[in-house]
Amino acid sequence: MELFSRNVAALWIILLEFLLRSVAEEEVLMNTKTETSDLKWTTYSRSKPEWEEVSGLDEENNSVRTYQICQADGSSSHWLRSKLIERRGASQVYVELLFTMIECSSRSTHHRSCKETFNLYYYQSDTDDATATHPAWMENPYTKVDTVAADFLLRKGGEKKFNVKTLRLGPLTKRGFYLAFQAQGACMALLSVRVFFKKCPALTRSLSVFPETVPRSLVQEAVGQCVANAAQPGPNPRPPKMFCGEDGQWVDQPTTTCTCLPGFEASHGELECRACPVGHFKMGSGPGPCSLCPDSSHTGEMGSASCVCRPGFYRAPTDSPDTPCTRPPSSPRSPVPQVNDTSLTLEWSEPLDSGGRSDLTYSVECRMCSAPGGPCMPCVDGVNYRPSQTGIQGRRVSIWGLRPHTTYSFTVMALNGVSPLSLQGPAGETINITTIESVNCSKVTATESSLTLHWNTPTQSHYRILQYQLRYCEKERGSEENSCHFMESNINEVVLSDLRRATQYEVQVRARTLGGYGSFGQAVVFRTLPDEDDSSSPLLVTGILIAMGMLLLIIVIAAAIYCIRKQSHFKDPEMSDKNGQYLMGQGVKVYIDPFTYEDPNEAVREFAKEIDVSCVKIEEVIGAGEFGEVCRGRLRIPGKKENYVAIKTLKGGYTDKQRRDFLSEASIMGQFQHPNIIHLEGIITASCPVMILTEFMENGALDSFLRLNDGQFTPIQLVGMLRGIASGMKYLSEMSYVHRDLAARNILVNSNLVCKVSDFGLSRFLQENSSDPTYTSSLGGKIPIRWTAPEAIAFRKFTSASDVWSYGIVMWEVMSFGERPYWDMSNQDVINAIEQDYRLPPPPDCPTHLHQLMLDCWQKERTARPRFSNIVSALDKLIRNPASLKITAQEGAGPSHPLLDQRSPLTPTSCGTVGDWLRAIKMERYEESFLQAGYTSMQLLAHITTEDLLRLGITLAGHQKKILSSIEALGIQNKTPGNVLY
Structure with a gap:
């Protein structure tokens, strides 16, 4: 309740101050009421009576010096002139008259000569040079102000009433002026004369202070300054300005960019900038209130632009000052090792406390120890990590290259963006691992078909050997999988049977413990015994040689066939990769229609990058699209600079088809990379609403931007814009992409006046219920008639040549600063006119070369139209030769049948107001x-x-x-x- 009362009181104070400052002030130049001596004004009359100065009483019965006259004959003029009144810089002044007038019927004078009015004149002069004869006592050289009539007349026995009249004089240009009163048959008393002018009072508004201002014309410009703790942004700011009207009232709102400095907020209706209270901050200049300090931060004084972190909390270098302070995470939990041979897999659970951040990563520190519990030193080179040793995103790492029978200490540490700032270092969880000792065969007993092997038991005592595994391979056949065999044994001895006689075998042994398998020991070669009488050996050798020869012949034939097929493959012009995206041998990238995919979602996944919704912050709605709202927002991807993006959203309740159509634009844009094509940042499909993110173009659509800045760009600037559009369309045409809807409304402009082609959603051509009047029904969909080539309207033949026709219309839109093509003609009239070879005339001040290029784009035969590469070259030539842009299209120039401007010429009669x-x-x-x-x-x-x-x-x-x-x-x-x- 108390807070409500304070707010109401503050509002009343603001309102009262506004009313007081809005009331015009008056500065008095003369007031006869305040005179204490005779006025001694000049009088003139050819006959008696004359104006007579006497003492009288005003409406409040105060004694004042007055002039009075009562004429019996109205045929002569009786003049009364004041002394010189200096205007003090005012161009308009006001005269307030207090007088009484006797009714003619109450006088004995003849009614025809009696009058109940008098005349007021003024005469300007730079010097006080008036005399009894100068200026002449006649209407010229005086300037007549008005004939003053009494509202209240005095009559015998009647109530005494006073007349008050306020008249305006001006314009005044000289140093001062005289007032002159002319009576012709009136009986009156001039009780007081007050001369004053109005001025605008000193004013504070919109964080700007304007001084007291005297209007010297219809409106007077006043230059102000920013209030305390406020400033104007930019290197060369213009001072605040406001206009003072001749009536002493401030006109409209001030023109100002004053904003409160960092650490200050506007208060009392933008009359002052107030320091942010303790515990609050304001980062930059501009509107908006102070904000509470983010979590774990504070301020110790008023007027803070940022909040400092509390002890133990930090901000990363990439964090903005308005983000909460955070701290390093706690240790990872429950590391679980899996030892296999001399490799190790470590898995762990995430920390209980992430420190309030989402940029959590892990690193692994390896130390090699002389013995369990003994001193350790950093691991030597040769230890490898997958995916890496530091910056691990997941919670699993594989380590290999360890030494056998060695104790290692591994520490898993959790880190985030502020871990380097902490003096305590990252928190980690340590685990000790001992690799398994390798085992080597030492004894063998051989026969013709068997080998009896024996090896020593590993000497390490902290692991219990569960089993041994033996690997043996025929040495002549190498390490082919079908030549190697494995055998397990629970003791340190094994018998290998069913072996080939007189054959060498390569044997390795390894031990398995609770930690997994150790590494295989050194390979040892053993040989089975041959038969005592082996007569088949020569035949065996001969057979082997024959088999080897046949195998060599087969290899040569296969190699020849492979080379022939490969050579014909590269000669085939129709060969392409599995997506058809690159023509073999040409390297030309071709646009892929997303609707050719069996599953259009596959095209979205291939060409558009999915972005986590937490990286996007929507700030404001800037428009409405076909599928939902269009917003401005910020995109902050970890490790990259934050930037503004435009966000198209898919409104709720959509169908599967609407979702496919909506995302198809993203799968189209994602294929393009060009400075004059709108850039796709990514999509968000894993949450609602579904979004498409593109780069943000500050100046919006080209047509509305040109209309807003009508006449503000030179021809060379406009040609630069057209060159950018043509370059983007050249890129699209080379990719075999046809835009179909090229118009100024679908070109976006950024803060550097770079124009980029946008709007690749083709769904509008497939819908018959579009309410956009720009698109007219035709067989198969909607067509923007005013921008579309004749063959596309008649036969729906859309090609790069039809885009060239549309580009010609865009050129006309640019050079006319956003004028609507064909003005108010109906779509059918436009179609008829084009069929009769009528073409748009050159816009005002349009260079001749540009209009000729438009006419080339509007050739009826599409094969006669220039390509976009030709258009880019032509515009480059004009840019290199700016003098050619000074040749403007003259009336009557152009085609034999130019389309006449349908707008009627302006006349004072046609423009009534x-x-x-x-x-x-x-x-x-x-x-x-x-x-x-x-x-x-x-x-x-x-x-x-x-x-x-x-x-x-x-x-x-x-x-x-x-x-x-x-x-x-x-x-x-x-x-x-x-x-x-x-």
């Missing part, structure tokens, strides 16, 4: 400024200048030029004498 005129020239944003400045009719625009436009807040040179040229084209004649603005 200033608002109609501004809307006709696309400058309707300034309508309110014109009306507030007093331009309420077309005739008032006759003498407007560049300075007048600046006072109206029109600072863009292109907009000034467009408005002034339009006024000149209108041919407005000013028929009102004098300055119509006043």
Whole structure:
């Protein structure tokens, strides 16, 4: 309740301060009520009576110096002139008159000569040079202000009432002026005269302070400064500006970019910048309140731009100051070893405490010990790790290259982004491992078909031998799998039977313990005994030689066949890889339609990278797409710089087909890598909503960007934009991709004015229920008629040549600063006109070479149109020769049948109001400024200048030029004498 009361009180204070500062202030130039001596004004009359200075009483019965006159004859004029009144820089002043007037019926004067009015004049002068005869006592050289009539008349026996009139004088240009009163048959008393002007009071608004300002014209520009603890961003900021009206009222809102400095927030309705309280912070300049310090951080003073971490907590170098402070993780849990031979597999569980971070990794430290419990030293070279020794993402590592019968100490450590900052070092869990000793055969007893082998028992005592494994192979046949055999034994002796006589065998033995198998011992060769009378040996040798010869012949024939097939394979132009993405021998990348996949999701997985939703932060909705909202957000992938992204979302309740159509754009974009093609960052399909992330283009769609900056770019800048679009389309055409919907609305512009082709979602062509009027029904789908080539409209023949036609329309859109092609013509009228060989005329100030290039793109025969490579070359030539862009298209130039501009010429009659005129020239944003400045009719625009436009807040040179040229084209004649603005 107390907090609510304080908020209400603060609001009342803000409202009261706003009202007080909004009320115009007055500065008095003259007030006869305050005079204590005779006024001694100058009077003139050809006959009696004259104006007479007497003491009188005002409406509050205070004694004042007054002038009065009561004429019997109204045929002569009686003048009264004040002393020189200095204007003090004011261009408009106000005169407040307090007077009484006697009713004619109460006088004895003839009614025809009696009047109940008087006239007020003024005369300007740079010096106090008025005399009894100068200036002349006549209407000229004075300037008449008004004929003043009384609202209340005095009559016999009636109530005494006073008349108060306030009149405006101006414009004033000289040092001072005289007031003159002319009576012609009136009986009146001038009780007081107060002359004053209005000025705008000192004002604080939008974190800007503006000084007291005297309006010297219709509107007076005031230059202010930022409030304390506020500043303007940028290297060359413009000071805050605001306009003071002639009535002493501030006009509209100030033009300012003042924002509170880091550590300060706007308060009291943006009247001041207040320091963030203790425990709060504000990182940068700009709007927004102070925020509570993130977890495990604090501030010790007011006005902090960041919060420091509490003891034991840290921020990584890549963490922003507004992220919580974190700490290193605890030790990994329960490491489990598996020893096999001289290799080791370690697995463990994640720490109980991750330290508040998600960038958890592991590392393994290896130390070799002289004996269990003895001193250890770092492992020597030759020990290998998979996947690595440090930076392990999972919880498993394989280690090999260990020495047999050796004790090792392995420490598994958990680390995160702040572990290097901790003085205590990473926490780890240690486990000791002893590898198994190798076993070698030492004794043998041989016969013709058997070998009896014996080996010594390993001397290590801390492992119990469970079993031995013996591996034996025929030495002549090498280590082929079918020539090697294994045998297990529970004792250190084994008999090998059924062996070949007179044959060498290679034998190895290893032991198995609870820790797994040890390494095989050294290979030892033993030989079985031959028969005493082996007469078949020569025949055996001969057979072996014959078999070897046949085997060699077969190998030679197979090699020849392989070479022939391989040579024909490389000569076949139709051969390609399994995806068809590269033509054999050419190396040309070809676009792959995702709808040709049996499962379109496979195309998405192949061409688009899946991003974890935790890496994306949505900040604001910036538009709406066909499938859902379009947002701006930030993408932060560990190890990479954070950057802004545009996020297309798939709204809930979608069907499987809508999801496929939505993600198809990602599988298309993912195949393109070009500086003038919108870049796909990745997709999010593992959570809701489904998202497509692309690079963020700060200036949005090209058509709306050009309309917003009408006239602000030079021809060479516009050609640079067109060159970028053509380069992107050249890349797409070389990949055999047809865009089908190339238009300025589908070109995006970044902060460096780089244009990039976008909108690769082809689903709109497959839907008949589209509500977009740009796309018109035709057999098979929707077509953007105004941008589409004739053969594509008639026969749905979409090729790179039809994209060239669309590019010509984009050129026309760019050079006309976002004008709608074919203006208000219907789609059917456009189709008919194109069939009759009508083409769009050159936009205003369009270089001749550019319009000719447009006409080349609009050739009826698609084979006659240039390729995008030709267009890029032509634009490069224009950029290298800027003088060629100064040759503009003249009226009558171009094709034999140019499409005439359907818009009727502007005339004062066709533009009934200033608002109609501004809307006709696309400058309707300034309508309110014109009306507030007093331009309420077309005739008032006759003498407007560049300075007048600046006072109206029109600072863009292109907009000034467009408005002034339009006024000149209108041919407005000013028929009102004098300055119509006043």
